[in-house]
Amino acid sequence: MIPALQHMGDPATRSRRGHRSLARRTADALGRAVADVLENDELASTPGLMQSLDPRVKLVSILAFAVATSLVHSLPVLLGLTLTTVAFAAASKVPLASFAAKVWSTAGFFGALLAAPAATAWITPGPVLVPLGPLSVTAPGLLIAARLVTRVAAGAGFGLLVVWTTRWTDLLRALSAVGVPELVVATLAMTQKQIMSLLRTVENMHLARESRMLSVGTVHENRGWVVERMAFVARRSMKTADDVYDAMLARGFDGHMPSLAALRTRAADWGWLLTSAAVCALALGIDRMVFPL
Amino acid sequence: MHIPDGYLGPQTYAVLDAALIPVWMIAGSKVKQALKAKQVPLMALAAAFSFVIMMFNVPVLGGSTGHAVGATLIAILLGPWAACISVSIALVIQALVFGDGGITAIGANVLNMAVIMPFVGYYVYRLASGDAPGHGRRIVASGIGAFLGIVTAAIAAGVEFGLQPLLAHTATGQPLYAPYPLSVAVPAMAIEHLLFFGPLEAAVTMGIVAVLAKQDSALVEMKPASKPLRWLWAGFAALVLLTPVGVLAPGTAWGEWGADELRRTLGFVPAGLEKVGGLWTAAVPDYAPAFIANPFVGYLVAAVLGSAAVIGVTWALGRLLSGKERTAPPTPPSGRQP
Numbered sequence: 001m002i003p004a005l006q007h008m009g010d011p012a013t014r015s016r017r018g019h020r021s022l023a024r025r026t027a028d029a030l031g032r033a034v035a036d037v038l039e040n041d042e043l044a045s046t047p048g049l050m051q052s053l054d055p056r057v058k059l060v061s062i063l064a065f066a067v068a069t070s071l072v073h074s075l076p077v078l079l080g081l082t083l084t085t086v087a088f089a090a091a092s093k094v095p096l097a098s099f100a101a102k103v104w105s106t107a108g109f110f111g112a113l114l115a116a117p118a119a120t121a122w123i124t125p126g127p128v129l130v131p132l133g134p135l136s137v138t139a140p141g142l143l144i145a146a147r148l149v150t151r152v153a154a155g156a157g158f159g160l161l162v163v164w165t166t167r168w169t170d171l172l173r174a175l176s177a178v179g180v181p182e183l184v185v186a187t188l189a190m191t192q193k194q195i196m197s198l199l200r201t202v203e204n205m206h207l208a209r210e211s212r213m214l215s216v217g218t219v220h221e222n223r224g225w226v227v228e229r230m231a232f233v234a235r236r237s238m239k240t241a242d243d244v245y246d247a248m249l250a251r252g253f254d255g256h257m258p259s260l261a262a263l264r265t266r267a268a269d270w271g272w273l274l275t276s277a278a279v280c281a282l283a284l285g286i287d288r289m290v291f292p293l
Numbered sequence: 294m295h296i297p298d299g300y301l302g303p304q305t306y307a308v309l310d311a312a313l314i315p316v317w318m319i320a321g322s323k324v325k326q327a328l329k330a331k332q333v334p335l336m337a338l339a340a341a342f343s344f345v346i347m348m349f350n351v352p353v354l355g356g357s358t359g360h361a362v363g364a365t366l367i368a369i370l371l372g373p374w375a376a377c378i379s380v381s382i383a384l385v386i387q388a389l390v391f392g393d394g395g396i397t398a399i400g401a402n403v404l405n406m407a408v409i410m411p412f413v414g415y416y417v418y419r420l421a422s423g424d425a426p427g428h429g430r431r432i433v434a435s436g437i438g439a440f441l442g443i444v445t446a447a448i449a450a451g452v453e454f455g456l457q458p459l460l461a462h463t464a465t466g467q468p469l470y471a472p473y474p475l476s477v478a479v480p481a482m483a484i485e486h487l488l489f490f491g492p493l494e495a496a497v498t499m500g501i502v503a504v505l506a507k508q509d510s511a512l513v514e515m516k517p518a519s520k521p522l523r524w525l526w527a528g529f530a531a532l533v534l535l536t537p538v539g540v541l542a543p544g545t546a547w548g549e550w551g552a553d554e555l556r557r558t559l560g561f562v563p564a565g566l567e568k569v570g571g572l573w574t575a576a577v578p579d580y581a582p583a584f585i586a587n588p589f590v591g592y593l594v595a596a597v598l599g600s601a602a603v604i605g606v607t608w609a610l611g612r613l614l615s616g617k618e619r620t621a622p623p624t625p626p627s628g629r630q631p
Binding site: 026147156163181202224228 | 334345388497
């Protein structure tokens, strides 16, 4: 299903300390990026709660959840919203371990790093919970940090649900349906295809370099090579743009973008939209009335 | 620099998201005027390039790697408005396809990386490269533009973070979103970009411009100075003329106290500060030239002298680093716009 994009480490291009070469590391990262997109499309095609929704309804409802998350201030309600993302993921047959790992790696980890100093007396004075001198953890500091990390995790979770349960073509249809100009939608569609093409090109460049190298190379050599390859990609991008336009003209392009196929909402979509609105309102109501600041 | 959801409150992200709609409309109109129907594949490829350039690992000191944003480079290749659209599209795809950067924070991310960075980078590049026909000075100018572009964008992100405790907090003053005040957030963002990401962005941009200048010089040629650059000079002159307003502000900027003020405030002057405080006597202390009695006129004259010195040194450095290249004037390419 997924092409052979995972590369095994080759001892010949490892440094004395066992580190992989720059070319290998970059090729692996690029391969992972391509594989992620293909896996997302595969996951979005499997039956599940979020996958069954009209993409417009899904987009609007997730946006409502993201806005509600930004408006909520109490930790229990934020935790509830975070658990809601997990419940939606489970109902959509999204692998929960991967979901949690992705949310944590993209948002939670950096959120925690950023929030950690705010938990200390250095930034937030208050009653000390863990005495560590100027870096003592204070009660209000811990609350501020926990609130930030939980909100970031919930926001990332809702965002990831859109990414993982919506095919790119459906997302474009939804954007088109909610009023985004056709020209922008067409550019987005073409960009995604070109990104995949350029990622493959750049991955192959790195693999080709990897296969020719007998050592990991010096920092100076590697930097020079990377910059030269970036310049090549820039030139190729500009040239490909002309080629793509020529191909469009050859196929009869007259300046108008064809509309994507129309979407149809079902009763279940309206039900979902109403339920989402009710859950958001409930979360805000509990936040304001049960846990006032 | 990709801000996820949760760091910015609704007062900030709603304003930034709404403010970008007219910016995108103007950018679309400008690009359409210059590029006609070819805009779609060109914008798509530029956006794809913008995305991919962020995936190149560039080796830096100590065996670690970093990545460039490339917004200034794209502005140099395609013009700032086209760069604005291309980088915006790349950021939207990063958020919607790869989950990098928040949905509500798209406005802030676009403002920092697709508006501030390419525009500051491009106009600094134009200013620093002047009308020099050779490539040497332009290569240096591209580095200066890229450096200042990313540092300015980082400071903007720092301001957005630092405003949160002021805009949204509890009755007891606890911040509800990004928790650090301006005095922490701005220096934190500025310092890491001044010391690490700025030099990296500058080195990558200079390297690519140098390679392109050698292999396909039409891509990095430049049109003669156009209206926006003249407006930049006009804006600069207006700011210089407005500098005397600063005399109306009482007190000294925080952390810039002299020994006399410290003595008045604290009752003493720290020994170390007193020892090294008098090592250097400025030619024009307190922005007040000794030969001018009126403080407003003195402040204005100081602004003119200081600006002239900065422009002169930058111009001289550019000349020096460019090796005084003089070649035939370039032919403007057809695909770019100012």
